Amino acid sequence: MEKITLASQLLQYLITGVTIGSIYAMVAIGFNIIYNVTEIINLAQGEFVMLGGLVMVFFHAGAGIPILPAFPLTVVVVTLVGILLNLLAIRPIQKPSVLTLIIATIGASIVIKGTAMMIWGKDPYDLTPFSGRNPICFLGAVVQPQYFWVGGFLLVVVVLLTLFFEKTIVGKAMSACADNPTAASLVGINVKKMILLSFSLSAAIGAVAGIVLTPIALMDYNRGAMLAVKGFGAVVLGGLGSFPGAILGGLVLGTIESFGAGLLHSGYKDAFALIVLLAGLFLRPSGLLGSVEITKIKKF
Amino acid sequence: MLRIRKTPIALFAAIIIVFPWIARLIPAIKNYPDLLIFAGIYCLITIGLSLLMGFSGQISLGHAAFFGIGAYISGVLTVRYGFNPWVCMLIGAGFAAVVAVLVGLPSLKLRGHYLAMATLAFGIIVFIIFNEEVELTGGPDGMSGIPGLSLFGFAFDSMERYYYLVWFFVFTSFIFTVNVIQSRSGRALRAIHSSQEASMAMGVDVSRYKIGVFVYSAVIASLAGSLYAHYMNFINPSTFDVFFSIKLLIMISLGGMHDIWGAVIGSFLVTFLSFEWLHYFEEAEIIVYGVILLLVTIFMPNGLIGLPRIVLGWFRR
Amino acid sequence: MVQEINIVVEKAGGGAILEVEDVIMSFGGLMALINLGFHVREGIIKAFIGPNGAGKTTLFNVITGIFPPTEGAVRFKGKPIDRLKPHEISRLGISRTFQTVELFANMTVLENVMLGRHIRTRSSFVASGLRLPHARRQEEEIRCRAMEILEFIGLAGKWSESSGSLPLGERKILEIGRALATEPELICLDEPAAGLNETETKTAADLIKRLKEKGITVLLVEHDMKVVMNISDEILVLNYGEKIAEGSPEEIQNNPIVIEAYLGGENGYA
Numbered sequence: 001m002e003k004i005t006l007a008s009q010l011l012q013y014l015i016t017g018v019t020i021g022s023i024y025a026m027v028a029i030g031f032n033i034i035y036n037v038t039e040i041i042n043l044a045q046g047e048f049v050m051l052g053g054l055v056m057v058f059f060h061a062g063a064g065i066p067i068l069p070a071f072p073l074t075v076v077v078v079t080l081v082g083i084l085l086n087l088l089a090i091r092p093i094q095k096p097s098v099l100t101l102i103i104a105t106i107g108a109s110i111v112i113k114g115t116a117m118m119i120w121g122k123d124p125y126d127l128t129p130f131s132g133r134n135p136i137c138f139l140g141a142v143v144q145p146q147y148f149w150v151g152g153f154l155l156v157v158v159v160l161l162t163l164f165f166e167k168t169i170v171g172k173a174m175s176a177c178a179d180n181p182t183a184a185s186l187v188g189i190n191v192k193k194m195i196l197l198s199f200s201l202s203a204a205i206g207a208v209a210g211i212v213l214t215p216i217a218l219m220d221y222n223r224g225a226m227l228a229v230k231g232f233g234a235v236v237l238g239g240l241g242s243f244p245g246a247i248l249g250g251l252v253l254g255t256i257e258s259f260g261a262g263l264l265h266s267g268y269k270d271a272f273a274l275i276v277l278l279a280g281l282f283l284r285p286s287g288l289l290g291s292v293e294i295t296k297i298k299k300f
Numbered sequence: 301m302l303r304i305r306k307t308p309i310a311l312f313a314a315i316i317i318v319f320p321w322i323a324r325l326i327p328a329i330k331n332y333p334d335l336l337i338f339a340g341i342y343c344l345i346t347i348g349l350s351l352l353m354g355f356s357g358q359i360s361l362g363h364a365a366f367f368g369i370g371a372y373i374s375g376v377l378t379v380r381y382g383f384n385p386w387v388c389m390l391i392g393a394g395f396a397a398v399v400a401v402l403v404g405l406p407s408l409k410l411r412g413h414y415l416a417m418a419t420l421a422f423g424i425i426v427f428i429i430f431n432e433e434v435e436l437t438g439g440p441d442g443m444s445g446i447p448g449l450s451l452f453g454f455a456f457d458s459m460e461r462y463y464y465l466v467w468f469f470v471f472t473s474f475i476f477t478v479n480v481i482q483s484r485s486g487r488a489l490r491a492i493h494s495s496q497e498a499s500m501a502m503g504v505d506v507s508r509y510k511i512g513v514f515v516y517s518a519v520i521a522s523l524a525g526s527l528y529a530h531y532m533n534f535i536n537p538s539t540f541d542v543f544f545s546i547k548l549l550i551m552i553s554l555g556g557m558h559d560i561w562g563a564v565i566g567s568f569l570v571t572f573l574s575f576e577w578l579h580y581f582e583e584a585e586i587i588v589y590g591v592i593l594l595l596v597t598i599f600m601p602n603g604l605i606g607l608p609r610i611v612l613g614w615f616r617r
Numbered sequence: 618m619v620q621e622i623n624i625v626v627e628k629a630g631g632g633a634i635l636e637v638e639d640v641i642m643s644f645g646g647l648m649a650l651i652n653l654g655f656h657v658r659e660g661i662i663k664a665f666i667g668p669n670g671a672g673k674t675t676l677f678n679v680i681t682g683i684f685p686p687t688e689g690a691v692r693f694k695g696k697p698i699d700r701l702k703p704h705e706i707s708r709l710g711i712s713r714t715f716q717t718v719e720l721f722a723n724m725t726v727l728e729n730v731m732l733g734r735h736i737r738t739r740s741s742f743v744a745s746g747l748r749l750p751h752a753r754r755q756e757e758e759i760r761c762r763a764m765e766i767l768e769f770i771g772l773a774g775k776w777s778e779s780s781g782s783l784p785l786g787e788r789k790i791l792e793i794g795r796a797l798a799t800e801p802e803l804i805c806l807d808e809p810a811a812g813l814n815e816t817e818t819k820t821a822a823d824l825i826k827r828l829k830e831k832g833i834t835v836l837l838v839e840h841d842m843k844v845v846m847n848i849s850d851e852i853l854v855l856n857y858g859e860k861i862a863e864g865s866p867e868e869i870q871n872n873p874i875v876i877e878a879y880l881g882g883e884n885g886y887a
Binding site for chain 2: 799
């Protein structure tokens with residue numbers, strides 16, 4: 001009996017870890033999209049996730065709109081926030097430096113957080129899961145059906161983004177910007193528009209993450225910061241700018257956090273991800289999939 | 301040439317010394333010395349932070365941690381073990397220095413966003429420890445019964461007495477920092493900010509200086525924390541959270557990072573905003589801070605200190 | 618009156634102040650320097666020429682300790698320096714300028730040179746903070762020496778200006794002055810004449826000759842062939858990271874391999 005319980009416990013941690021890791025992966029992808037085009041790390045990335053959850057609550061639980069239309073509606077709203085962030089907080093900066101951009105994105109994140117607090121208050125909100133709350137038993141572990149939605153949407157995001165960057169003209173233009181903005185503008189690509197697009201995409205992906213997360217873990221106005229830091233941990237683990245790295249990093253980070261919280265001390269749950277982030281930064285800033293040499297030459 | 305004039309310092313000192321007398325006479329600002337105690341405590345932290353970020357070009361988004369370390373070491377050692385508060389202050393400073401070295405050494409190779417995130421993560425981890433180690437720190441409910449300070453029988457038990465104590469600390473560290481800025485060491489720090497490569501080629505031991513300035517800023521933040529603990533007689537982890545680190549960032553950005561007076565101005569402004577002016581806004585307080593940061597980055601990257609030059613620029617046109 | 622800059626000259630084994638032996642520098646497969654070896658006799662001006670990407674700046678970076686060579690050895694006055702950090706190498710007596718002028722833009726002309734005095738002075742963080750008398754005295758000395766150097770290089774009148782506001786020619790001179798303040802025995806100048814007009818180039822070339830008169834050994838990376846042929850005692854030609862020729866200016870000018878690889882005739886001095 002003991003053996004089965006331990007194994008199913010571990011499986012439970014693994015499943016939870018992969019699920020939450022998918023969220024971190026989505027945040028990490030959002031970071032990478034903006035970074036690749038602008039070399040900016042958007043510290044307000046987590047706020048998009050938070051808004052995704054709360055705005056969905058507003059449309060679905062508050063205004064009674066069914067999930068199917070409410071979902072894209074929420075994504076649109078949060079994308080608009082992302083656009084505003086770019087236009088009001090980033091674009092007007094005269095002499096962008098690493099420090100000014102950090103301060104600007106922090107400023108934007110606390111404006112968003114403060115506004116959310118005024119609208120929704122400090123309490124956490126719940127959202128009805130997309131396909132009910134009946135847990136599925138799998139080899140002794142309990143899986144919420146919502147977990148599949150999370151993993152599923154990660155897949156959808158990854159597939160759509162890959163198609164976007166490789167098959168569409170706009171996507172290829174964005175990749176060109178990421179590689180070499182000067183050359184890109186010389187061939188007629190509007191770099192400013194690409195930057196705006198990158199913020200829009202990141203906001204949209206963050207919103208998706210927030211919408212699928214809320215039925216599992218609730219959502220409150222203050223969750224953005226921690227999600228952003230952990231998402232950045234996934235970025236560092238996987239290698240800054242790397243798309244597959246973001247996925248790998250997110251899943252690994254989520255798993256480590258889940259096992260740490262389960263096996264060691266759940267009060268320190270958040271600290272595990274942070275320690276992994278620090279370890280990644282201190283030991284191998286280029287990430288598991290990144291190149292050490294390129295990291296040395298790049299700015300950070 | 302970077303010359304920090306002595307006259308404004310003397311003038312400021314005079315105002316600070318005389319202020320409690322004035323406050324006693326005007327009922328509306330009777331309690332302002334209490335505000336200025338907090339402004340002073342924050343100045344202690346921002347002076348060090350300004351040297352670290354504005355002059356040396358480093359980043360710390362986790363300085364609330366050092367403030368908290370000073371406060372909790374003072375609190376824990378005096379309340380649970382009955383140590384002499386002054387000794388605890390020194391122990392706190394020493395402990396903060398050690399932590400700064402342990403965090404600073406591996407962070408040496410980090411720059412920009414990586415460094416910012418590392419310090420942010422460090423600050424959050426320390427905050428979590430304050431919350432989780434309930435037996436030691438009292439956890440989220442906090443720790444009370446922290447004694448006040450007294451020296452050879454003279455107790456700093458009134459608002460005015462504590463005011464002078466805090467501002468003594470502030471002026472000492474202000475003058476020390478100003479001296480450093482105008483010295484060979486200050487030049488080395490500014491060189492590091494401008495070009496680490498060239499500094500190394502000119503013989504500056506960049507690593508040693510970076511750690512040195514980080515330790516210095518950690519130590520005075522820790523002293524500020526101890527002073528805070530002995531004034532409030534009660535501390536709890538929420539004072540030392542990420543938002544406080546961001547508030548410190550707001551103080552030096554708003555005042556002006558590249559000028560030591562910017563730290564003072566920013567600390568005063570944010571103290572007044574926090575305790576007095578924004579009280580009407582209550583929940584919108586956070587939004588105001590965010591807007592301030594955005595306005596500063598867009599319109600006044602050099603902070604309020606840089607404002608005269610901007611205004612002069614308009615007139616020239 | 619320009620005060621003599623004191624330099625203690627030590628004869629290394631074989632009379633060479635710098636020895637580079639079989640140095641290989643590879644960046645993840647990209648070979649920047651291949652089996653490079655040469656000696657530098659003290660007191661001369663030795664120029665390194667070659668097409669862009671030949672490895673000249675990489676060589677300077679290896680000598681000054683920015684990265685250790687993948688293989689091989691570098692010796693300064695007989696002592697190996699290839700594993701030392703840049704600030705340690707600077708302390709031993711090697712200084713440099715950078716291809717893209719790396720002045721401290723946030724400081725004045727004088728302050729830049731004062732920073733150059735850093736390794737020849739000593740006062741701790743705490744002593745500075747407390748403004749102890751010896752720290753104050755030293756600061757005065759630093760200021761005086763820095764002004765002397767500014768006079769030596771001809772920029773004394775602009776001492777209080779922001780270093781970023783100077784024209785390129787003066788910025789390059791200032792960078793040499795800053796390197797001079799470290800009291801080097803060997804100085805590496807990376808393209809000191811790049812981007813300069815004729816007058817500025819002449820000023821720079823004259824300054825370099827005066828460095829040699831002071832007894833400082835000069836390593837020079839330069840594309841301006843007039844300058845190179847005029848002031849160098851020896852020239853080493855690099856191509857794709859390898860030495861293809863080494864000798865006096867006359868020998869190099871007439872070397873067919875060099876002419877084909879680099880000088881070409883239009884580019885050259887002939």
